[in-house]
Amino acid sequence: MGIRLGIDIGGTFTDFTVIDDSGRLRVFKTLSTPSAPEEAIKTGLAELASQDGLSVAAFLGGVDLLIHGTTMALNTVIKRDGPKLGVVNTEGFRDILYLRDGHKPDRYNLQMAPPEPLVARHLRAGVAERVNYQGEVVRPLDEDSVRRALRHFRAEGVQAIAVSLLWSMLRPDHEQRVAEIIAEELPDAYVALSSEILPAIREYPRTSATALSAYVGPVLGRYLTRLEQYLRDNGYERDMLIMQVNGGPAPVREIERRPVLAIGSGPAAGPAAAVAIADEPDLMLVEMGGTSFDVSLITDGQPPMSQDLTIGDMPLGVSAVDVHSVGAGGGSIAWIDAGGMLRVGPRSAGADPGPACYGLGGTEPTVTDANLILGYLSQDNFLGGRMRLDRAAAEQAMRTIADPLGMDVVQAAAAVYRVVNTEMVGAMRAVSVMRGVDPRGYVAVVGGGAGGTHAAKIAEELGMRKAICPLVAGGLCSFGMLAADVRQSYLVTFPTNTAKLDPAKADEIFRDMERQAVEELRAQGFAEEDISLSRYVDGKYPYQMHEITVPAPGGAFTAQAVAQLAGNFHDEHERLYTYCLRDMPVDVNGWRVTASGQLPALPVRQRALGDSDPEPAGRGTRTVYFEELNGFVDVPIFDGEHLEPGMIVDGPAVAELPTTTIVLFPGHQLTVNATGDYHIEIPQSGGRPAVAAAASAVGS
């Protein structure tokens, strides 16, 4: 296999990861160009090609696999600049998007603005029809009512239409007929059907996923067409793959079929990167950037999936990699609330004006300012020396909270560091302890610019014994795209119960999905042996309202498999909720198959381990604050890029890299491994008991 290229467009930077067949790995960043995202790709490709002394065409001609993650769909939703959208619902139910789940998140806030749905009410039409919970037609589709709605849409200039009728996942006929009528009445309109986008029970998430698809579909489609054309014109001969929110890439035509899968796709690639790098089964990926902290838990090599992810308050509905995000980053602003409590975030100084120490006009104290005052960051060597930090400005900003707290500037900075750490620990608890998982057996994998400065400390708080800061920490997601297998998900809604379930019927449901999965992956060029299939069901106790997704046995689905499935459910229920009722039959509503097409393994470049003495990478000392040592101490500073495989650094120390700064705390030990990643051992003998460190409710 030739070159593999991962391209991740983020809000600020567009990241490229290039891996050749020798395992040589390059991470490259260029500024994003939000108005025409492909421009940043063109710029980056030109740079990469010129680094190799090649033309873009020659460079792309050598690329065998190009995987792309984009914020295009996400930004369309956030900025609400998609096409004029109409929604068709069952008559009497046109407010599904407005009613949501009815919940008011901040109830004591009387002045909270009412929710503003993606589609105005006059563009949400009800059409006369009804299917019941058994998929039977209770009221036939009144085609005149459809045409009336569509004529109104046409008069209003509607460009895209989401069709979501009740119980369409059991009987899609009415939705399909509506699509045919749309083709007659508004032939140019983009159409998304809920029975195709998300054939799941529960009308709100289904309608939401369908509306989001119709909203981002046209924009995304045009962008992907332009990009594909550019790539084809410039020598790339393969199919481009698009990263999906479910953690694996898929061909462009699959994304065009279900555009919702492309929303939030970038961060979903992180876990695959962690798995590829860490060589351990249980990982917690923590990415700390300028404004947010993203965390995801990987158990036994698998990231957890969730059906509850939202974007701009709208549920995605589809199964997505569960990345938990809180507003805690390097730019998070520290402040004192009306009761005198120190808070950090969620407000962020962002890139403009940025932290006070950037000297770009910021006057409020941020986490980055605290890190500079504490000596964690270098005044002169931040971002590899590309930016000089202003310590006096940081201190002046910190004084605005130090004075009212009755602290000096250093104490205040130390407090900011600890408080923001608790926010992050809270997010890490939310994905682990609060879901019944003990994080102590997990290894932290660190990404993002601010990650190295905080990660080992927060990992210690949670009782974790190891943190890994990868060489590719700065472009973790673009790397992850290359490490993930192609992934497609299938879902059938068939409500039944283990007491009365006919195993032959379940067998048929699973096998039909699996047959389709294999067919589709074969068509993409995967050999039979590179395709793997997993089964899941959404189960619950009778009359319980919420399902949990549990694995179902593979192979011929027999009565024994039914018992095993029920057993899986009881176990998981007990783990999550402290109790289970083993005599109780289990309701099963949703049947799922996840299919992976395994891409050729990533080549890894291993270097021989050399001498353990890090002295060659030494860059003198700096005075750095460590709470454990009761204040400032002189510690050695290392140039991370010159830390070679086999070298060992004992904390306290600091290792500076072009994209992050690793702070090594007393007792921590850093080793550079054969692939050049930085492994930090965290002793858990000293200090406080490790259980249940502090937590935060932010971001819930």
Next chain:
Amino acid sequence: MTVNDVSTQDAPQSERLDPTTFAVIFNALNSIVEEMSLTFEYSAWSSIIAEARDFSCAIYDAGETPNALCVFDGLPIHVNAQPVTISEIAKFFGDDLQDGDVILVNSAYYGNTHLGDFVIAAPIFHDGQHLFWAAATGHHMDVGSAFNTSVPVQAADTFAEGLQISPVKLYDRGHLRRDVLELILGNLRYRDFVYGDLMSQIGSVRTGGKRVLELVERWGAETLEVFGADLIAYADRRTRDVIAGWPDGTYQGEMWVDSDGKGARDIAIRATVRIEGSDVYIDFTGSDAQARGGVNAGWATCQNAASTPILCCLDPDIPHNQGCLQHIHVSAPKGTIVNAEWPAATAAATIVPSDSISDAVWKCLAHAIPDAMSAGCGHVAPNCVTAGIDRRVPGEEQPFGMILFNGSSGGGATAVGDGWPFMVTPGTIGGLKFAPIEIIELHYPLLVEEYQVRTDSMGAGRYRGGPGLSFRLTPVGTRIDNYGYGDGMFNPPFGVYGGEPGDGGALYRVNRDGTKTLFNALAYFRVEEGETWAAISSGGGGYGDPLDREAELVQRDVRDEFITIAVARDLYGVVLDDASLEIDAEATQSRRAELRQQRTVEVVTPTQPSAATYYQSLAGPGDTIEIDPHPAEDAAATL
């Protein structure tokens, strides 16, 4: 209000925690209670908990009168009631508390709200020392009433209401007391449901206990004790500062309960709010005598309902612990509808009269702090407890029961914007969730015919109320018995400063012959196959003169069918073209000038009871109106 004097704000600085540790533990405690809530919500069995979220979890200290430390994300109707219950539990058991005990209580005369709310509390011990309580309140769907509902307003006294559970140990030193559990379940129709919900609720409390112990091990008991005091002082400081900014004075407000379920109408609740320095004193002297049906408040409900409006006007993120709550002093004469004496029935207390208690206080606040308060929120008018037999699968007939809040009422507008649409009640202020239509139809023999915004349901104003909804359903292959537990249909959500009231909504059955039978909000009624039940909820009250609303917003509301073109013209003075809906600027100007001449602006509207006429306007030829119909003889025998 009976609270200890918690004068921790004067604690010497040396005993206080450093700000960092304080913030760290504060966040940790919030996330513990959040985890308790998630455990309860996601593993519960009945729709009222799992979908409607009618529950609250909290952590208390182990003081003689336990202080609420954290009620993060609690349902407002429980926030200042649960502390009364926990105090009663602590008083009842005194020293007789052991590690592993789990206590259950539902009696309103042991500090609870109404018997539908089961309060589960577990003492948290560390090294043999009782340090904290973990508690969860949840509304259960069966209380073994003579009537087939957990909200039996028709019950004339506490004996008819159902199983009254004084504080009992459900677990003794970690061992489930099967005898007690069976005693309780044996009194219930839906024992499986209640068992599932109880397990889920106990799971929530145990999770809380486990996490708090980890916190104790992390920080030590002494640090946590200091933290508790600091936390209360923190809330105290913030609450003190806000209330001190309110104008001192005495303000009055009056609200009326629609009916007592037994024929009496417009029962008055009279509130006097006195703001003095950093404290608020709320008194209900002059309120009507306790009622015959289950529409009375016990003390916990009264204190809670009176407090909620005040809490809504504080900064939303002040923790609602004792340091905050102690600034609200509630008093009420015994034997009144707001502070009933045993054995008065309190079955519907968390809605009737709770919502009207809150409204009486809200009306006082309209005078006192107009910028911070909101106009009236709809009461839970058209909701019912619904019971019947699911006959969809021959040979597998089984009883079912449910409580849904899908017919949610709209919220009141404020000085800065339109009302939130789905407030449900003044006591929940948006804290409940709707059940998905497809989940309702999968679980119950019901077909939902309509579920959408109701045009012209809300009070007009410079800012209008949130809309009410229309929720209609019909039984499939069976009949259903419905027990209303609502209010506010005769006495609608009030408007302020020229804003109009919401319309009050309606509740009716469409009979097989097409006629309607209209009911009041506390009615019992049966719906047969082929008939439809319509829950028509009220929109919220408006704020400010509708003539001051931006014409473009009025136009948008017409376009979206939130209001009709006639209302735009008649109430807002905005004239639109019938076809294009374009604003006729000239006609609007003269129409508004004309309307403005006829204006007298009241602070609160209406000022008289039974002002709503909407439900009457629905009655056409052949239709009937039934007030307080009593359950059918065979209604309880749906099993």
